[in-house]
Amino acid sequence: MQGPPPAGQHQPKLLLIGDSGVGKTCLIMRFADDNFSASFTSTIGTATRIDFKLKSMKIDGQELRLQIWDTAGQAYYRGAHGVMLVFDLTSAQSFTSVRSWMRNITEYAGKDILKVLVGNKCDLAEKRAVPADKCEALAKEYDIPYFEVSAKAGTNVEEAFVNIATRIKREVIDALPASEEPVSVDKPVGSSKDWNRAIRMRGGSATTDGSSSGKATTSCCGS
Ligand SMILES: Nc1nc2c(ncn2[C@@H]2O[C@H](COP(=O)(O)OP(=O)(O)OP(=O)(O)O)[C@@H](O)[C@H]2O)c(=O)[nH]1
Ligand SMILES: [Mg+2]
Numbered sequence: 142m143q144g145p146p147p148a149g150q151h152q153p154k155l156l157l158i159g160d161s162g163v164g165k166t167c168l169i170m171r172f173a174d175d176n177f178s179a180s181f182t183s184t185i186g187t188a189t190r191i192d193f194k195l196k197s198m199k200i201d202g203q204e205l206r207l208q209i210w211d212t213a214g215q216a217y218y219r220g221a222h223g224v225m226l227v228f229d230l231t232s233a234q235s236f237t238s239v240r241s242w243m244r245n246i247t248e249y250a251g252k253d254i255l256k257v258l259v260g261n262k263c264d265l266a267e268k269r270a271v272p273a274d275k276c277e278a279l280a281k282e283y284d285i286p287y288f289e290v291s292a293k294a295g296t297n298v299e300e301a302f303v304n305i306a307t308r309i310k311r312e313v314i315d316a317l318p319a320s321e322e323p324v325s326v327d328k329p330v331g332s333s334k335d336w337n338r339a340i341r342m343r344g345g346s347a348t349t350d351g352s353s354s355g356k357a358t359t360s361c362c363g364s
Contacts, residue, residue: 151206151324152195153223153324154222155223155225156221159227162183163262164262171298183213192210201307218249218254223256223305223306223308230270230271236260255313258286259287260289262291262292276289
């Protein structure tokens with residue numbers, strides 16, 4: 142399945158972002174391979190890290206291959222069509238970081254990139270640290286869909302990926318002029334001038350690549 146896409150097939154790029162340990166790699170493994178690993182190997186600095194996985198999907202009767210990119214502390218938005226922003230329902234800090242990640246997305250990928258907010262580890266109900274109404278309020282504030290999922294149990298994982306893939310298909314691919322080449326990583330759709338810039342985020346603070354780290358705040362949006 143990792144060969145070149147059949148001629149004419151769209152291969153849109155979806156990026157998973159969020160704090161370390163929220164379960165980004167596990168969500169990709171669950172969705173693409175339908176398995177789960179309980180041991181934690183941070184994607185940062187591991188030789189075995191995955192760059193992306195391909196998942197064939199049929200949406201509105203049309204076959205497309207979703208490129209699902211894992212990130213490790215730095216997000217390369219270049220060519221991305223959608224972002225899945227993940228936090229951990231058992232970690233209040235990871236929820237607080239959502240605002241920083243949203244600013245980061247807006248700054249480097251543009252405000253129009255398609256987004257979905259995902260609260261992972263809903264199987265750990267007794268350890269839950271972020272109430273559902275707060276999650277829903279945040280998603281409403283940003284006007285993006287929200288899913289509570291579990292990579293471990295498989296709950297809602299498919300639904301969250303299908304949601305963002307369907308919106309990419311309908312709002313990006315269907316909007317292409319008939320003469321346009323298929324969507325792929327090399328042909329980003331959108332007008333952001335910042336595709337080439339890499340963003341580094343650690344511990345909830347965002348900086349541009351290589352510069353010193355600014356303190357993250359929990360205050361709303363801003364510039
Ligand atoms: N209980 C439970 N544990 C989970 C779930 N998803 C992930 N985990 C665990 O959380 C830990 C971190 O998961 P990863 O997928 O490696 O997290 P990550 O976001 O990729 O982290 P980085 O690569 O460091 O950015 C691992 O020990 C997983 O087993 C879940 O849905 N439920
Ligand atoms: Mg990872």
